[in-house]
Amino acid sequence: MNVREILRSKPEGVVTIAPDASVHEAMRVLVRHNIGALLVVSDGAIQGILTERDLLRTGAEDPQRLLQGKVEELMTRDVITASEGVELDEVMNIMTERRIRHLPITREGKPWSMISIGDVVNALRNSSEAENRYLHSYIAGTPL
Amino acid sequence: MNVREILRSKPEGVVTIAPDASVHEAMRVLVRHNIGALLVVSDGAIQGILTERDLLRTGAEDPQRLLQGKVEELMTRDVITASEGVELDEVMNIMTERRIRHLPITREGKPWSMISIGDVVNALRNSSEAENRYLHSYIAGTPL
Numbered sequence: 001m002n003v004r005e006i007l008r009s010k011p012e013g014v015v016t017i018a019p020d021a022s023v024h025e026a027m028r029v030l031v032r033h034n035i036g037a038l039l040v041v042s043d044g045a046i047q048g049i050l051t052e053r054d055l056l057r058t059g060a061e062d063p064q065r066l067l068q069g070k071v072e073e074l075m076t077r078d079v080i081t082a083s084e085g086v087e088l089d090e091v092m093n094i095m096t097e098r099r100i101r102h103l104p105i106t107r108e109g110k111p112w113s114m115i116s117i118g119d120v121v122n123a124l125r126n127s128s129e130a131e132n133r134y135l136h137s138y139i140a141g142t143p144l
Numbered sequence: 145m146n147v148r149e150i151l152r153s154k155p156e157g158v159v160t161i162a163p164d165a166s167v168h169e170a171m172r173v174l175v176r177h178n179i180g181a182l183l184v185v186s187d188g189a190i191q192g193i194l195t196e197r198d199l200l201r202t203g204a205e206d207p208q209r210l211l212q213g214k215v216e217e218l219m220t221r222d223v224i225t226a227s228e229g230v231e232l233d234e235v236m237n238i239m240t241e242r243r244i245r246h247l248p249i250t251r252e253g254k255p256w257s258m259i260s261i262g263d264v265v266n267a268l269r270n271s272s273e274a275e276n277r278y279l280h281s282y283i284a285g286t287p288l
Contacts (some may be wrong), residue, residue, distance in 0.1 A: 024203070027200055030200055030204065031200060036200075052196040052199075052200055053180070053196070055199075055200060056175060056196055059199065060172045061175075063168055063211045066207050066210060067208070067211075089269075092265055092268070092269050093269065096269055118243070118245070118261065121236055121240060121265065124236070124268060125240055
């Protein structure tokens, strides 16, 4: 199962924000979409990623910056991405080894979607359910 | 594989905070431990849970409250918990259906640990690696 298949049930696209948007605006966008990370994009190119963890780190250090800062001051610039054809196992490896919970997905080198650790667990749950249904039906000798 | 087995590799205990601690202190504790949720405890009893998402929601609404608020004003009071004997599949179901990424674990009814969605993915990765090693060794006919 690859990323393209996993994300089939999700709305297309990725939620983005401009580097010069305020941190407060970024928090509002995250809450509105009920997500934990925004891709920071300008002129169609990925500039960074802003996650809940970036906001938390800033808040712990100097909460005032959450009121006055801009996205580009807080975002992580070194963005790890994967292409839409990457397999689920590889996504799990990247997330565990790099300790990240959001992986921006590219199609033909351009930002296309975002896979979260929640999507990964959901996909694993669905695939093991499907496998169980198949095995039960196989053992019972009845068609699916 | 149950929660007790999954958490064997993690340091024992759960990071807690008092309900009347400041939100700023909570952010500092989260960052210091590199975690996304704190169990709010007073007199040994669970009062709530404070997660990154609670902080984000508050920040989106009124960032000033991150500077001046107390933990008990922001925390989620309706805490979903599971006992140490719960199976991994059940943890995945709870996390997906309730849309949570942290599940406090109890032992004999008392707060004992916390399992995160990152722990779940790591456990699944390790178990499928172990299974692969077993299958390879089985096919090759060599002992493990």
